[in-house]
Amino acid sequence: MPFMFCDINFQCHYATRDDKTYWLSTISTRAEIPPSPVQGTDVLRFISRCVVCEVPSTVMAFHSQGPDIPDCPLPTRDHRWESIWEGFSFFMHTAAGEGSGQIFSSPGSCLERFRPAPFIECHGARGTCGFFANKFSFWLASVPRNYNPDQNRDPYEPQDGPCEEMIRTQQARTEMERMVGRCRVCMLINDEIEASIRETGPLLPGVYDPRQPLG
Structure with missing residues (x-):
C-alpha cells in the first residue's frame, strides 16, 4: 500500500481501511493467474516494472478506432511527428465498483501489448493482491473494414x-x-529539437535518431 491517510482529528493511519491500489501486471495467459490472492514477496513477480524517460518534445498517442495502426499526423511547414511505438488502445479499468481511465492523448492509453487482465488489485488491510472476477479492462473497439453502415441495415x-x-x-x-x-x-x-538531438544523441534506445536514416 503506497499511501496513508490522515483525518481531521490529526490522526494518521496506514492500511486500516478497505483501501485498494491497482498495478500493471505481468500476466499474459489465464494459466498464469494465481488460484488465490498472494502476499509478501510473492506479489512482486505479478507487478510490472517501469522506467522513467526524458524526451525533448511533446509525446502523444493517436488512435485509429479501427483494426489498422494509425500513422503519425502529417507534417507541416514548422514541424513533423516521428513514431515511437505502436500498440493497442487501452481505455480504462474497473474493479469492485471503482475504476480509473486514461486520457487518450496520453502514451499510457496505447499499450504495446494486449492483455485482457492488464492489472492486479491489492488490498491494504489484508496485505494481499489478486485477480478477481469483478475486475474488467476496457479497450477501444473497432468494426471490420468491409462493414459499411450505409449498406448494412x-x-x-x-x-x-x-x-x-x-x-x-x-x-x-x-x-x-x-x-x-x-x-x-x-x-x-x-x-530546434532535431538540432538538440543531433548534439546530445537519442534519449531512448531504438527511438528516433536524426543521425540515422529513417526506415
Whole structure:
C-alpha cells in the first residue's frame, strides 16, 4: 500500500481501511493467474516494472478506432511527428465498483501489448493482491473494414468470444481480437529539437535518431 491517510482529528493511519491500489501486471495467459490472492514477496513477480524517460518534445498517442495502426499526423511547414511505438488502445479499468481511465492523448492509453487482465488489485488491510472476477479492462473497439453502415441495415454485433491467441503473437485471430482498436505514440519534431538531438544523441534506445536514416 503506497499511501496513508490522515483525518481531521490529526490522526494518521496506514492500511486500516478497505483501501485498494491497482498495478500493471505481468500476466499474459489465464494459466498464469494465481488460484488465490498472494502476499509478501510473492506479489512482486505479478507487478510490472517501469522506467522513467526524458524526451525533448511533446509525446502523444493517436488512435485509429479501427483494426489498422494509425500513422503519425502529417507534417507541416514548422514541424513533423516521428513514431515511437505502436500498440493497442487501452481505455480504462474497473474493479469492485471503482475504476480509473486514461486520457487518450496520453502514451499510457496505447499499450504495446494486449492483455485482457492488464492489472492486479491489492488490498491494504489484508496485505494481499489478486485477480478477481469483478475486475474488467476496457479497450477501444473497432468494426471490420468491409462493414459499411450505409449498406448494412442491421448494426454490427459481433459474437462474444475468447481473446487468447493474440496474447502470444499480438496478431488478431478471432473476431473479438480483431475488434481491439490500434494506436501509435508519436513525438513532435522541429528543427530546434532535431538540432538538440543531433548534439546530445537519442534519449531512448531504438527511438528516433536524426543521425540515422529513417526506415
